[in-house]
Amino acid sequence: MSVEKTTPGNIDEKLSTIKYKPDEKSHLSVINQDKCKDCNKACTFFCPARVYEWDESQQTLIIKYENCLECGACRIGCINQNINWEYPNGGFGVIFKNS
Amino acid sequence: MNNSTDIIIIGAGPSGTAAAMILAQAGKRVVLIERGDFSGCKNMFGGAIYTTPTKEIYPEFWNTAPVERGIIRHSYALLGELDGTTISYDKQSSGETYEAYSVTRAKWDRWCAQQAEEAGAVLVKETLVKEILKDGNRIIGVKTDTGEEFFSKIVIIADGVNSILAKQLGFRKDIKPEHVALSIKEVLSIQKEAIEERFNLSDKTGCTYTIIGGPMSGITGMGFLYTGTNTVSIGVGVSLDDLQKNFLKPYDILNELKKHPILSPLLKGATLKEYSAHLIPEGGFKTIPKLYGNGVMITGDAAMLVNNVHWEGTNLAMFSGKYAAETAIEALEKNDFSENTLALYEKKLKNSFILKDMKTYEDVVPTIEKNAEAFLGYYPQKVNEFMDMFTTVDGIEKKTKYTGFISSVFKEKTLPSLIKDGIKLVKLAAGVFVK
Numbered sequence: 001m002s003v004e005k006t007t008p009g010n011i012d013e014k015l016s017t018i019k020y021k022p023d024e025k026s027h028l029s030v031i032n033q034d035k036c037k038d039c040n041k042a043c044t045f046f047c048p049a050r051v052y053e054w055d056e057s058q059q060t061l062i063i064k065y066e067n068c069l070e071c072g073a074c075r076i077g078c079i080n081q082n083i084n085w086e087y088p089n090g091g092f093g094v095i096f097k098n099s
Numbered sequence: 100m101n102n103s104t105d106i107i108i109i110g111a112g113p114s115g116t117a118a119a120m121i122l123a124q125a126g127k128r129v130v131l132i133e134r135g136d137f138s139g140c141k142n143m144f145g146g147a148i149y150t151t152p153t154k155e156i157y158p159e160f161w162n163t164a165p166v167e168r169g170i171i172r173h174s175y176a177l178l179g180e181l182d183g184t185t186i187s188y189d190k191q192s193s194g195e196t197y198e199a200y201s202v203t204r205a206k207w208d209r210w211c212a213q214q215a216e217e218a219g220a221v222l223v224k225e226t227l228v229k230e231i232l233k234d235g236n237r238i239i240g241v242k243t244d245t246g247e248e249f250f251s252k253i254v255i256i257a258d259g260v261n262s263i264l265a266k267q268l269g270f271r272k273d274i275k276p277e278h279v280a281l282s283i284k285e286v287l288s289i290q291k292e293a294i295e296e297r298f299n300l301s302d303k304t305g306c307t308y309t310i311i312g313g314p315m316s317g318i319t320g321m322g323f324l325y326t327g328t329n330t331v332s333i334g335v336g337v338s339l340d341d342l343q344k345n346f347l348k349p350y351d352i353l354n355e356l357k358k359h360p361i362l363s364p365l366l367k368g369a370t371l372k373e374y375s376a377h378l379i380p381e382g383g384f385k386t387i388p389k390l391y392g393n394g395v396m397i398t399g400d401a402a403m404l405v406n407n408v409h410w411e412g413t414n415l416a417m418f419s420g421k422y423a424a425e426t427a428i429e430a431l432e433k434n435d436f437s438e439n440t441l442a443l444y445e446k447k448l449k450n451s452f453i454l455k456d457m458k459t460y461e462d463v464v465p466t467i468e469k470n471a472e473a474f475l476g477y478y479p480q481k482v483n484e485f486m487d488m489f490t491t492v493d494g495i496e497k498k499t500k501y502t503g504f505i506s507s508v509f510k511e512k513t514l515p516s517l518i519k520d521g522i523k524l525v526k527l528a529a530g531v532f533v534k
Contacts, residue, residue: 001367001368002358002363002367003287003357003358003363003366003367003368003369004354004357004358004363006368006369006370007285007287007357007366007369007370007371008371009350009354011348011350013371014285014350014371014374015374017371017372017373017374018373018374018375021136040346042342042343042344042346045342045343045346045347045348046281046339046342046343046346046347046348046349048281048283048349048350048376049376050348069375069376069377070141071281071376071377071378072260072261072279072378073279073281073339073342073376073378075261076273076274076275076276076279076339076378077276077339077342077343079343081273086263087134087227087261087263088134088227089227089244090134090224090225090226090227090243090244090245091134091135091136091224091225091226093135093141094140094141095135095136095140096139096140096141096142096143096204096205096373096375097140097205097373098203098205098286098330098372098373099142099143099144099203099204099205099284099286099332099373099375
């Protein structure tokens with residue numbers, strides 16, 4: 001069978017192949033939620049783990065930090081420099097085993 | 100004091116582990132701090148390691164290191180929408196070793212850390228360094244996420260592309276989106292025999308692809324493929340600037356690439372073993388931070404030491420780690436850890452392939468980035484159109500076809516823009532060869 005049928009195209013399914021040890025506390029946070037309202041929200045596109053999602057009804061940026069691959073793209077790519085980005089504490093976060 | 104040592108190294112990737120091993124071999128007391136569960140668990144690359152530079156640090160590594168396939172072929176694929184032109188260079192091994200080996204970072208980095216430990220370095224895992232400790236303008240140690248403080252005569256910062264610590268020291272400014280590429284890859288499980296049959300390989304040999312165009316047509320991005328023992332790694336690296344400005348999802352690009360008719364048959368029936376992502380420093384020579392200060396040196400990706408034109412990063416990391424270690428050994432012997440003594444580190448980098456190559460290529464990535472539409476979109480597409488015309492047998496006089504092809508170029512591009520692109524290419528080539 002063709003590769004697009006045997007491998008998931010959906011990001012959540014891709015992420016399910018990764019081992020994580022999530023901390024209880026998020027290592028990512030938005031500095032000023034108001035700034036996100038007028039932003040183009042490019043982070044919801046370029047983040048390779050789809051950590052960021054815009055909640056239209058609540059007008060807030062949801063951060064699914066448990067999915068984070070710790071690449072740092074959002075730290076650099078946020079046009080408002082509005083993400084407080086830290087590494088998870090030692091031992092926590094993503095554990096790549098085969099990459 | 101048991102929390103004091105000669106050297107503290109932050110980050111047990113290729114750079115930190117090489118530095119730690121060399122220092123420990125010289126009898127120095129080294130503490131290597133890694134935030135992950137094990138070395139390599141936060142890392143990802145294409146990837147392959149190159150034998151000639153690697154064996155200078157790890158002699159005969161191929162006998163014990165977790166290498167997968169010996170690379171005998173480099174292919175360059177220029178993809179159109181549905182077609183493609185591939186150029187391959189094959190070179191079978193003439194001796195015991197191969198020019199490069201496919202590896203995974205989870206296994207390779209872990210092995211490198213073991214070599215450092217066996218040499219006598221102390222590896223402290225699951226520990227994040229939050230702060231560099233200073234006494235005046237002198238670096239004296241580190242503070243970890245548990246609040247513990249460790250002191251040393253020299254700190255080597257090898258904490259990777261995001262290097263928050265280099266930023267904290269004021270050695271570099273914020274990284275800009277155009278100075279990094281976001282790379283994602285999928286490690287696909289495919290039966291060993293199927294890999295060998297599809298890629299025309301023996302049971303020990305492997306190959307790599309550099310991929311231009313296809314779903315990355317016109318943006319600053321390239322694809323890559325590496326064969327492992329029973330896996331194929333396929334991924335893309337796209338300028339963060341382009342992803343951000345064009346609202347692109349990196350995994351959509353990779354999904355499209357996997358579907359491309361040139362690649363899809365090679366991946367038939369594959370299952371996804373692991374998905375991963377990492378940033379690649381792309382800024383080149385001009386974005387290298389201050390490399391040393393009183394009691395501190397910065398190595399590897401943290402120092403932006405990557406040669407993007409040749410997909411080289413790991414060997415620059417290992418060698419910068421080696422030079423930092425050699426510098427530290429001299430400093431320890433002189434008992435002088437000042438900026439003046441550690442300047443030797445930069446001198447070693449300047450005299451080596453690392454800064455020489457980076458200087459050679461300093462304009463290549465920015466030029467390509469500025470002209471991605473032409474160099475990574477239009478011209479690769481024209482190569483495929485030419486090949487299509489050249490290989491089609493249809494009863495039309497050849498001369499008419501050639502004239503048609505040439506006039507299509509002039510229709511699509513104005514003469515001044517063609518000349519401009521030509522000049523850019525000549526300038527790039529001249530920059531590379533004449534420098």
